[in-house]
Amino acid sequence: MSFANEPTLELRRADARDRLLVALDDLDNRLPLRVAPVIGGERGASEGFESTDPGMPARVIATAGRADETDAREAVEAAARGFREWGRRPAARRAECLRAAAASLRERRPELAALQVRECAKPWQEADADVCEAIDFLEYYGAGAVELERGPKLTQVPGERNSMRHEPRGVAAVIAPWNFPLAIPTGMTAAALAAGNAVVLKPAEQSPASAFALVEALHEADVPANALNLLPGFGDAGAALVRDPRVHLIAFTGSSAVGLEIVRAAAETPADQAHVKRVIAEMGGKNCILVDSDADLDDAIPAIVASGFNYAGQKCSAASRVLVHEAVAEALLERLAGAVEALVVCQAERFETDVPPLIEREAQERLRRCEQRAERDGRLVTRRSELPAPGWFAAPGVATDLPPDSALLREELFGPLVTVEAVGSIEAALEIVDSLPFALTGGLFSRNPATIERVVGRAPVGNLYVNRAITGAMVARQPFGGNRRSGTGTQAGGPGYLQQFAEPRVVSENTMRHGLVTEPGTGSDGG
């Protein structure tokens, strides 16, 4: 299977930056965008709620129709119809549609990145990377579906013919977050479609416009209207989807609270539901970076800063907790604090911005409470006199001296706050990592092969990064997903992910009749 990642823009070149600014200007002239529920190809009203610019909350980015439970029911019905057509198409034809959609996203890259800058306050570099990742998912799962259709090799013995294939499950409900407003909805939707399912997509209420662009692109690329439905809206619409007995599979990325609720609700199997719902969930993390005494702090500090503070820490993979060998703890803390104080907190549209505003007011308030707690329970080692306004900004911070039972050391913060603890050894750090209920990403800085091997063997995380930043997983290079309470252990953008969206079926045929093998060619180990 041939696949190459979509190259990100080379933003160190001025002409690349200029093109983005032009796209932003164009977008601004078209605001607010209008986003409607799309059910069976029918567009509903586009009034009901708004998405706003987190950096300038008075600016409306999109007005969107708010899908309710009735819409959810109708969307599932449409999807059930759409499935009958889509699910029968051969994988190669489905892949063609996904590739065509990828091509149209590719053509609109600057515009789609600009949209994220506005709707989610995602800085350019990350916004561009998000669009590239969406393109990657479409290409990768398209190619993967063709491979999946070929089926795996089974052992063959004389007189029987064994084969295995994967059939689509049916209707997939895709519930996506705002923090990767195009890549994550695209990833889950593309996987579901590639495997032959019909989809009802419920994007986050903070970012309906990016999802709308995706649905448009897929419909234009010949995905049947019924096979892909969009429900802009809130939790009620998502909950209705999850409960609907005609839904076969739920792909979710988001908070642990909602994720576990989905797992629970999906387990309900009323008598008239002829299947067990499959849940594919990516949830929160409490991601630790371990720094051993032989680490090169010149590398470790920029990597920690990038992992903890890019996009204001609003990534499920973001670094939250640094566990550093006591021999270098003091130096690390001092340098990290200095580096964090120097970060540029500014609007996402500015190329120099390190830390953009948070997504919404509640997030800002939550982070403020975390900060207060850090000062009360321990010590906040970073100072920042003022924050830009308007916008939901939070000061990037580093906290230390926290008691082991502090909530700040156990809960996902999802904001620009990193804690630092000195440990006596890497073993002690591993004990801490092992005591956490989450296991999404983790990092290690060490130059000792034996230490690296030990940590690789013992860290339960889905994605371990050694001597590098712990965010920025790339499709096909770092399949991404967590274990324990961080997720259902599937890794997006990797081998094996598509299988989750399909139903395996095995056929074994007896090809011997009266001692005679009736099917030439069987009995060899082909298949």
Add this chain to the structure above:
Amino acid sequence: MTRDVALEAEVQRIGRALAQRFPSPARHPLRALDQRAMRLASEDEQIRAALFRLVDVTPATHSVDDLARHLIGYLEEISERPPSLDTALKISDTAPGRAALGTATTAAVRHMAHRFIVGESPSAALADIAALWRHGIAVSVDLLGEATVTPDEADRYAERCHDALETLAEAAGRWPERRWLERDSAGPVPRVNLSVKVTALTPLMRPQAPHLGRDDAAGRMRPLLRRARELDAHLHVDMESLDSLETTIELVLGLLAEPEFRRGPSAGVVVQAYLRDSPAQLDRLLEWAAATERGSPLVVRLVKGAYWDQEVIEARQHGWRPPVFERKSECDRNFELLTRRLLDARPLVRVKVGSHNLRSVAHAIAYSRLGGGADADLELQVLRGLGDELAEALRAERLRVRSYCPVGDLVAGMAYLVRRLLENTSNDSFLRAHAHGAPVEELLAAP
């Protein structure tokens, strides 16, 4: 055409004359120094990796035992170990074995470092620097340091630069006169020469926002320029990876055009010939120089570029076209092209050619002479520890040569040291070919 023929003949003549002054390849310092280690390293990728990782980690280890344990880890990753390395592994089974191994390794790494790094501080390096000057070789001092990640670190680096300028200026007053090192057609050439790095002067280097690092570094650079002017010293701003190029160029050209700095100090920038865009970058410099009235001409150091592997790997990881030439001959041809353009641009700029490649250097000298230029109007530069013999040969020919001397402690110097080792063991390196005894025709062949 005849001009080209004449140039080529002159290149060969000068190249051979210089080569004759070299010690025989068998006595090449790279061979003499840790001969076995370097030979193993340049012949086996895995051993090379192990050696670099070892050198890199040495200063961060906390005891000889710790160092030995790292060494073991690296050796174990080599699939086909030569017997000598196997012996090392066996020794390391016991604590005394590890102590011996660790101690020997520390000593070897220190020994290697001292070839490239003149001293722990400018004052500690003064004796060596003065000796070079008396001998007829000028120096540029480079302060090694950890990466700058905080504003305090940038301030401390600037502070070290101030101290270095003062220490050097104070000492330089006592050096004897060396006319060919301190005067060219444009006037006096400062005795004190300091190379600085912009990434060390700001924690805000952002490739996608060059103005940020530029403005932040400018605040530390201005006082340095003032001090250099007062002390009659030359400040040279090194060029690092492409990520910092725009920041660096904007910073230097912007500051030197400020009215305050019109009359000095002498200052310079670097052009890296391995960059595909380097001809356009040279245009920009020359246009700037033509449009900017200054007391002392802009100094341009032409080099091939020290970040080749990094640029190629990073570009590949991002799916970008590498910004550097990918064939050595293209890079070398471009180097010669830019050399000629720079030499032709005199007296608008002062020209320094930084290379250890006999062909590249001979070409610069030959072209300058054929065009009627005075030898004093071309400065040749080498790196301490790598180009010592070339410097000696050039000095003997009464050419102006400057040795770039890094100063700093072992921890801070490791990144530098590893880069130099990489350069020397890479397949395309002139020095490697020379150390392996390649015949002079081959070494001098046109790229």
